[in-house]
Amino acid sequence: MDNALGDFLRARRELITPTEAGLPAGHGTRRVPGLRREEVAMLAGISVEYYLRLEQGRDRNPSAQVVHALAGVLQLDAEGTAHLMSLTGRRPRRGPDPGDERVPANLLLLLRTLNVPALVFNKYSDVLAANHLARALSPELKPGTNRLRVLFTEQAAREYREDWEAYTATAVAHLRAQIGTETDDERLHALIGELSLKSERFRRLWARHDVRTAQEATFRIRHPEVGPMELLVEKLQVAGPQQLEVLLLHAAPGTPTADALALLATLGVAE
Numbered sequence: 001m002d003n004a005l006g007d008f009l010r011a012r013r014e015l016i017t018p019t020e021a022g023l024p025a026g027h028g029t030r031r032v033p034g035l036r037r038e039e040v041a042m043l044a045g046i047s048v049e050y051y052l053r054l055e056q057g058r059d060r061n062p063s064a065q066v067v068h069a070l071a072g073v074l075q076l077d078a079e080g081t082a083h084l085m086s087l088t089g090r091r092p093r094r095g096p097d098p099g100d101e102r103v104p105a106n107l108l109l110l111l112r113t114l115n116v117p118a119l120v121f122n123k124y125s126d127v128l129a130a131n132h133l134a135r136a137l138s139p140e141l142k143p144g145t146n147r148l149r150v151l152f153t154e155q156a157a158r159e160y161r162e163d164w165e166a167y168t169a170t171a172v173a174h175l176r177a178q179i180g181t182e183t184d185d186e187r188l189h190a191l192i193g194e195l196s197l198k199s200e201r202f203r204r205l206w207a208r209h210d211v212r213t214a215q216e217a218t219f220r221i222r223h224p225e226v227g228p229m230e231l232l233v234e235k236l237q238v239a240g241p242q243q244l245e246v247l248l249l250h251a252a253p254g255t256p257t258a259d260a261l262a263l264l265a266t267l268g269v270a271e
Contacts, residue, residue, distance in 0.1 A: 003057035173212035
């Protein structure tokens with residue numbers, strides 16, 4: 001019988017030395033190169049018998065609390081923990097901690113070299129990084145902001161977005177589609193609760209239960225310095241457990257928006 005969970009637990013514990021786990025080296029010859037089963041059980045706060053059942057495949061459904069305890073003992077990263085969770089048939093109960101989200105250095109370099117507005121955001125619409133053109137383009141594209149929060153709670157978004165009514169409806173329908181598959185994501189639910197309290201527009205749209213996964217094709221704004229712009233939208237997924245996306249905004253050559261974008265690039269927004 002297939003025992004993927006047990007194979008994973010056994011392989012990972014054999015990679016962790018007692019010293020790495022914070023245990024004294026002890027005396028005598030060890031029969032295993034890494035941690036013993038009883039050491040893993042002790043560090044995870046579970047019984048040796050229960051851990052043995054997990055590793056032998058006699059119990060395949062540990063609680064989320066046990067899974068996270070084992071992930072800590074085995075020193076798994078976010079991707080490893082998600083894999084361990086999947087082997088138990090469970091899904092993560094919450095999204096990644098904001099403090100764990102890091103934009104890869106090579107991606108940051110790419111943003112700086114692009115000559116179009118570009119940014120990196122997570123599935124909660126938090127902007128994690130943006131180049132100077134994105135920051136100059138709109139207040140919703142600045143690092144440290146949440147695009148949904150800005151869209152629904154800041155007057156500047158209404159002033160910038162020519163299609164604010166239509167775009168807010170699309171954004172909420174997309175969020176509704178996303179939450180449909182992330183029912184245990186506490187961070188996503190917290191964002192929805194916050195927006196419901198702060199925005200009547202959000203509450204009305206959320207109550208409609210519109211579901212639409214279609215992505216935005218254009219980004220229409222009224223920029224206070226370079227005028228109306230209608231940019232084309234491209235989204236690229238970043239490989240990895242953080243579910244990051246890159247948003248690129250560009251214009252067809254020879255269009256008024258292309259001219260406006262070129263003018264925006266000369267305004268000297270600091271990196």
